[in-house]
Amino acid sequence: MSDTSHPVSVDSVHVRYGSLEVLRGVTFDIQAAQGVVLLGANGSGKSTLMRTLNGLSRAQSGQIRIGGEAVTTARGAHLRGIRRRMGYVFQQFNLVAQLTTFQNVLMGVLGQRRFGLINCVGGFASATDREQAMACLERVGLADRAGHRPAELSGGQQQRVAIARMLMQSPEVVIADEPIASLDPRGGREVLELLWEIVRERNLAMLCTLHQLELATDYADRIIGLKDGVVALDEATTDVSEARLGELYNRADDTPVEPARQPVGTRDMPETMTS
Numbered sequence: 721m722s723d724t725s726h727p728v729s730v731d732s733v734h735v736r737y738g739s740l741e742v743l744r745g746v747t748f749d750i751q752a753a754q755g756v757v758l759l760g761a762n763g764s765g766k767s768t769l770m771r772t773l774n775g776l777s778r779a780q781s782g783q784i785r786i787g788g789e790a791v792t793t794a795r796g797a798h799l800r801g802i803r804r805r806m807g808y809v810f811q812q813f814n815l816v817a818q819l820t821t822f823q824n825v826l827m828g829v830l831g832q833r834r835f836g837l838i839n840c841v842g843g844f845a846s847a848t849d850r851e852q853a854m855a856c857l858e859r860v861g862l863a864d865r866a867g868h869r870p871a872e873l874s875g876g877q878q879q880r881v882a883i884a885r886m887l888m889q890s891p892e893v894v895i896a897d898e899p900i901a902s903l904d905p906r907g908g909r910e911v912l913e914l915l916w917e918i919v920r921e922r923n924l925a926m927l928c929t930l931h932q933l934e935l936a937t938d939y940a941d942r943i944i945g946l947k948d949g950v951v952a953l954d955e956a957t958t959d960v961s962e963a964r965l966g967e968l969y970n971r972a973d974d975t976p977v978e979p980a981r982q983p984v985g986t987r988d989m990p991e992t993m994t995s
């Protein structure tokens with residue numbers, strides 16, 4: 721059983737696409753100020769789980785609660801209200817190219833309001849919202865880029881703007897779906913460092929998918945591993961062994977692969993001629 725007092729509570733969730741059962745009784749909680757990395761091989765159901773958390777995919781059975789509110793049965797305005805308690809960071813930064821960095825951050829809150837885009841472009845945002853947007857930009861270290869357009873920023877900087885926009889929403893839960901997949905190693909680490917700092921200082925609960933095991937073990941407070949639609953691993957990062965992590969990526973039909981042998985006489989040829 722999961723504990724519904726946690727910001728994220730997932731209990732016996734089943735999701736099926738036609739005859740394909742992708743999640744087969746997934747259960748876990750995330751507490752406040754905890755950043756959890758979700759691992760699993762391609763096709764193990766990570767994206768499906770992320771989409772089910774905010775009601776984009778529907779669970780056939782089981783219960784998901786965000787801040788104590790049931791997502792699985794929510795509809796319409798109620799579901800939209802629950803979604804507003806969740807902030808998102810994606811591989812694609814999803815910034816509006818025509819808007820400045822500052823306006824993009826402002827959209828984090830105005831996007832949820834009537835005439836938000838018009839207010840944002842037209843400069844009709846309240847002084848409080850404008851101050852908050854500037855504070856969010858400062859928090860991610862980009863106050864000096866407030867007037868720049870996204871195309872004038874590096875990938876890492878754009879992702880930091882997306883994080884500032886997410887902060888503007890004042891979420892309780894953060895869903896980060898491969899947030900560093902399009903960044904170089906240094907930019908990726910900077911973004912992860914920022915995300916984990918923010919999780920701690922704002923008491924957020926975060927679920928973050930990553931494909932790099934060493935980054936998962938460097939940053940996660942806890943690792944959850946999905947395999948064949950079930951939680952195959954759920955441990956504090958300090959307790960997880962490399963062998964256990966590796967098992968998440970082994971297939972049942974895995975057999976040792978013999979190293980390929982090159983025919984005699986081709987060994988000194990350029991690779992392009994032998995492949």
Ligand SMILES: Nc1ncnc2c1ncn2[C@@H]1O[C@H](COP(=O)(O)OP(=O)(O)OP(=O)(O)O)[C@@H](O)[C@H]1O
Pocket residue numbers: 737740742760761762763764765766767768769
């Ligand atoms: N809308 C859909 N309709 C039918 N099948 C789907 C749908 N979405 C995902 N699937 C299937 O569900 C399984 C899990 O997919 P999912 O995208 O959740 O995995 P994943 O762990 O996020 O993979 P990856 O690491 O490659 O992103 C896959 O077999 C996929 O083909």
